Amino acid sequence: MRCPNCGYEDEGNYCSNCGSPLNQPAATAPEKGLRWYERCPACRAGRLSKTVSRGFLGLTTTESYSCPNCGAVFTREGSRTFKLSNISDTSRPAWRDCANQTLSDEEWKRIADGGVSDARQRELNLDHLITAVREGQIPPLNAAAPGSIVPKKGERLVATIPAVTLSEPRSVRETHGGGAGPSVRIAKGVYIRTGGFASRSESHEEIRSIDSGTLTLTDRRLVFAGQKRTTSVNLGKIISIKPCEDGIAINREGKQKTEYYSGLDNAVLRFSIEGRDYEEPLSGAFFARLIEGLLKTD
Ligand SMILES: [Zn+2]
Ligand SMILES: [Zn+2]
Structure with a gap:
């Protein structure tokens, strides 16, 4: 159903x-006008009754609200916060979602009315945002600051991120083992040492930071304006984007090396969904979704 x-x-x-x-x-x-304890947040049927118990030596008191219907117990933790500390049937969704959580009376009231806690609401709204962004419905994000690039006619700024580090892989060659004798290069990456033991040469890649600057995403381009270099990539030329820790790895047409942009979390994403305002550090995963979404609407 x-x-x-x-x-x-x-x-x-x-x-x-x-x-x-x-x-x-x-x-x-x-139901409007009900106090939070007048309808049990766990079973939505019982009315909670208050008990005050004195602790050992009578020095402390514990105030709790319990439900005669489902056995839920809410213990007072602060002036307006209560912890769901017990329940008879632990398979109830309320226990699964909120076991031992300390929430405000307003949140418990909302849960009793079929809603969710602030933290859960935030998760749901973020999920919703990510889904929308992936589909190319990009809401105003307020991560864009003017001044970093000159937008072309009809181009829309999506995000401006200061202090981004650009890194690229560099191959580093190491030669192991081998005895004396000069080494002769016979082919790329293969060395033979003459008059000694054989040696092997290995090359591995190291990611090195090469520049830092401002990364700007518009609905058409990804522009990096660094101290040493400036690159402007049409989104359509991007072959793959992978999120990594605090950044993204990009492969694009006409460029063999992967470009890594890190430090995206220097930007704060501000947006509102259903009247709730959020501030989140920008993540590589979210940035990658933004680009995917922009490519979809192209
Ligand atoms: Zn109950
Ligand atoms: Zn449902």
Whole structure:
């Protein structure tokens, strides 16, 4: 059946996507004016009752709210925060999602009304953003600062990232072993040592940083303006983009070497979804999705 809350197609008693009860859509309708403990956030049926217990020597007190219906216990942790510390049936979605979590009374109230915690909401909104971006629906991100490049007519700035490091692989050759005697190069990468033991030569790649500058993404180009060099790559010339730690690795037409841009997390992504404002350091994964999305809408 279809989840009345999120529309997810599922079976069983609870939606495995959002945790809403599948057979009682009425129970998830928000009720205005209720205090958070007046409807149990875990089972959405019981009313929590408050108990204050004195600790050893009577020096401390613990305030908790428990549900007679599902056995959920919420312990006061701060002036307006409560921890879900126990439940009878640990297979309940509320326990699976919120076991031992300390949330505000507002969040518990929202969960009782079929909603989710702030942290979960953030995850859902970020997932939503990434999906939209991948499809090429790029919302205003406010990661773009003017002034770094001159946009061409009709070109839209998407992101400007300061202090980005450009690195490229360089091959480093090492020769191991071998006895005395001059070495003679017979072919690229193969050396023979005369008059001594055979030796082998290995070359491996090292990623070396070669420049730092500002990386600008527009809806058409990726522009790196460094201290030593400036490159402007049409997005259509990009063969592959791979996220790596705090950056991306790009292969493009007409360039054999992979280019690594790191330090993308110097930029903060600001955006709002459904009236909620977010600030996230830019990640390589997100940046790669942005480029994929822009390529789709090309
Ligand atoms: Zn659902
Ligand atoms: Zn309950």
